[in-house]
Amino acid sequence: MSTVTNNLTSTISQTNRRGFLKASAGAAGLLLGFAWPEKNQLAAQFPPPPAYIPNAFIRIGKDESVTIISPKSEMGQGSTTALSQILADELDADWSKVRVELAPVNPQLYGFQGVVGSMSIRTLWTPLRQVGANARAMLMQAAANQWSVPVAGLRTEKGFVVNPSNNARLSYGSVAEAANKLPIPTGIKVKDPKDFAIIGKPVQRLDTRAKSTGKQSFGIDAKVDGMQYALLSRSPVFGGKVASFDAAKTKKVSGVTDVVQISNGVAVIANSTWAAMEGRKVLDIRWDEGSNANQSTPAITKMFTELVSQPAAKPARKDGDAGKVLAAAGKKIEAIYEAPFQSHAPMEPMNCTAHLRTDAAGNVTGCDVWAPTQMQTAARDIAAMAAGLKPEQVQIHSLYMGGGFGRRGSVDYVGEAVEVAKAAKVPVKLTWTREDDMQHDQYRPAAMVKFTASLDANGLPAAVEAKVATPSYGFENQGVPGTAMVGLQDTLYSIPNLLLTYQGGETGIPVTYWRAPGASQNTFFWECFIDELALAAGKDPVEYRRAILKGSPRLLATLNLAAEKANWGKAPAGHFQGVSVLNHVGSFNAMVAEISITNGKLKVHKLTCAADCGHVVNPTILAQQVEGGAVYGLTAALKGAITIDKGRVQQGNFNNYDMLRIDEMPVFETHVIPSTEAPGGSGEISTPLSAPAVANAIFAATGKRLRKMPFLNKDLA
Amino acid sequence: MASIKFNLNGKPQNVDAVPEMPLLWVLRDVLNMTGTKFGCGMAMCGACTVHIDGDAVRSCITRISNVAGKSVTTIEGLSAVAGMADGAHPVQAAWIEMDVPQCGYCQSGQIMSASALLTKKANPSDVDIDEAMRGNICRCGTYNHIRSAIHRAAALTSAKTGAKA
Known part of the structure; x- marks a missing residue:
């Protein structure tokens, strides 16, 4: 049998042999709280665990080590650390003894095992708290049995069961084996959030040291x-x-x-x-x-242009009667926006x-x-x-x-x-070499949207029609490809007559989820078009958004906080600002970009983000995700595009598909709104905001409306 | 095949390899030292950065034959070559203290570029950092944390030097 030099995960049979602590899998709770629009489809496709199996999530060694077995894999998003915090807090573990392993694939134990849709924390928050609380109750019961005292009088303290009446203490490691033989308790209460000792704290990531010493195996x-x-x-x-x-x-x-x-x-x-x-x-x-040997970017653009010019196709969302209002409107505002294919280009091919x-x-x-x-x-x-x-x-x-x-x-x-x-x-x-990776990716799809809108007597949107052309992939929502419409379909703006349609757009180029799928291009289109409406109404972009977000207090609060922290309207001389907002993956986020253009050259000086992600598990990791996500979006806004000629990708490496680098990195501020709401996602909430915030700032600086990504210096004049 | 002798992380090393094989693949596939990462293969991303005679070099385009007789330091030996416990090199200590890595894949190269910078400029300015680090891509967007950690490492180094003086 072959062996591997990496620190690989143990199998469940091995963990059983070692006699580890039982823990409830939280069974059917694993997909609760899942707030993507396709939740029905996903729940059917990726069912929760059918039965409770012990030892799934926590292993306590006689050496007092607490090993968290993470059902989610780690790509930098930090969920192995944050999920460990949730379990360790409810367990009342000593955080310095906690380490983490990646779980083997086992849907019977873990339900859906995938890291997509910024789902890890928000789907496992409730079940993992219960797992940790049940495990703690079993350790207390084991200690009570050893002491022959009622469990009701005992408490726990950082890895110990304590009897307050005589100050006796038993370590978790010393009672874990006995606890493992007890039945799984029911009706155990989770902690009151005011008693959290690890959740909500900026504890160091469990992988920081290994990743700073070359020891982390990828x-x-x-x-x-x-x-x-x-x-x-x-x-x-x-x-x-x-x-x-x-x-x-x-x-x-x-x-x-x-x-x-x-x-x-x-x-x-x-x-x-x-x-x-x-x-x-x-x-x-x-x-x-x-059959793709003649496919090209110009041909795809031409097809998209034809599709968005055709009559409205299948609606993804229909509020009121936009067609009727627009037909009767005196003045209409029209715009066509476009985004190219993008490669994911992770550093590890x-x-x-x-x-x-x-x-x-x-x-x-x-x-x-x-x-x-x-x-x-x-x-x-x-x-x-x-x-x-x-x-x-x-x-x-x-x-x-x-x-x-x-x-x-x-x-x-x-x-x-x-x-x-x-x-x-x-x-x-x-x-895969870098060229393999870039030329045989499954890309963020190219997309085009045609907007038509009219305003009411107060300058607010009376009707908006948006026709989307882009390839389909992934889940369906309302009978159309959901990924084509994310970022539009779920808009919180008050628009009495709104018609969003999917016009088609298959290209033969493989496409898939790319950080904030759908939203990453649609938010650019939508948030820039909202600025166009504000301009037509003669209103300030932040004021205009406030007026149409009155019914959405959480998103409005992030807009207000970002505007306040960025000193909206008071940029230094020669600097210009743009704003964008988004509700996505259960969270709310706003961004203000501050830019300058000198001798035809764009510089992004500062991005200020305000985020409401519900209850925060680790503020450091949340800030990493907001900042890193925004950089990912900024690269797509400013740097490259994947283009097709003769059915082939024309780019191959970072020499012709470059990434944002340290000398282009803006100052970044993340301001988090404290919340006791259920956790939302964080990994994808800011990615879509960078492009529209920067494009809106470019408009403020130049009066030129950029409706196509990426924004290159040659496009600024 | 050729037999090539060089110094690796302070110790003599002898490898038999095709002379054209880049140092990166000698390290990873022949010597099983995988801390040095493959990112692009054309010196565009910096993930493979090592020190050769103290300079930051892209190992993906450096033929093993050109390494003969030279001293190579990789992420695995950075602290030890400086006479410190693993992870105690001021750059690594600052990286750990400031929780810099996200996915972490580029960070070996980032740390090797940063540590080479600090041996040449004990107190680098932001412009110095831009120049030394713009060859290292991070897709997770940790750049501001890298910058802060380099300043922190400079402070840790001067504190240590000051204590000795």
């Missing part, structure tokens, strides 16, 4: 005994297939051990990643390029390590997969399909991710690695 660092290194040559045109290939030159490259064909291309296997790269350079493949286990006769009996994945259950299922096994014969070892941003919610790279390992009959690590 997916790409996996190593298995006998492992070979693989690269895959994929069709340069999306959807193309291998027609034929000649590997003669490749096989002569030093270190290359094999060349195999799989469904998605031809893989070069070697004794190092470098040798596989060298071998792939001289691989001669003829491709059947398929896609990769996966796979090992197929065989019996003496050479039959495949199981499969181990070491994957940096946002979607553990889907990774298991695609691995099973590729290996020709049942899902339960596949073991997914979730490894830390060097960024995900939605890319690692797709599991194409897992299926490829298993196919290569199967074809080559050796354990392989399949690594």
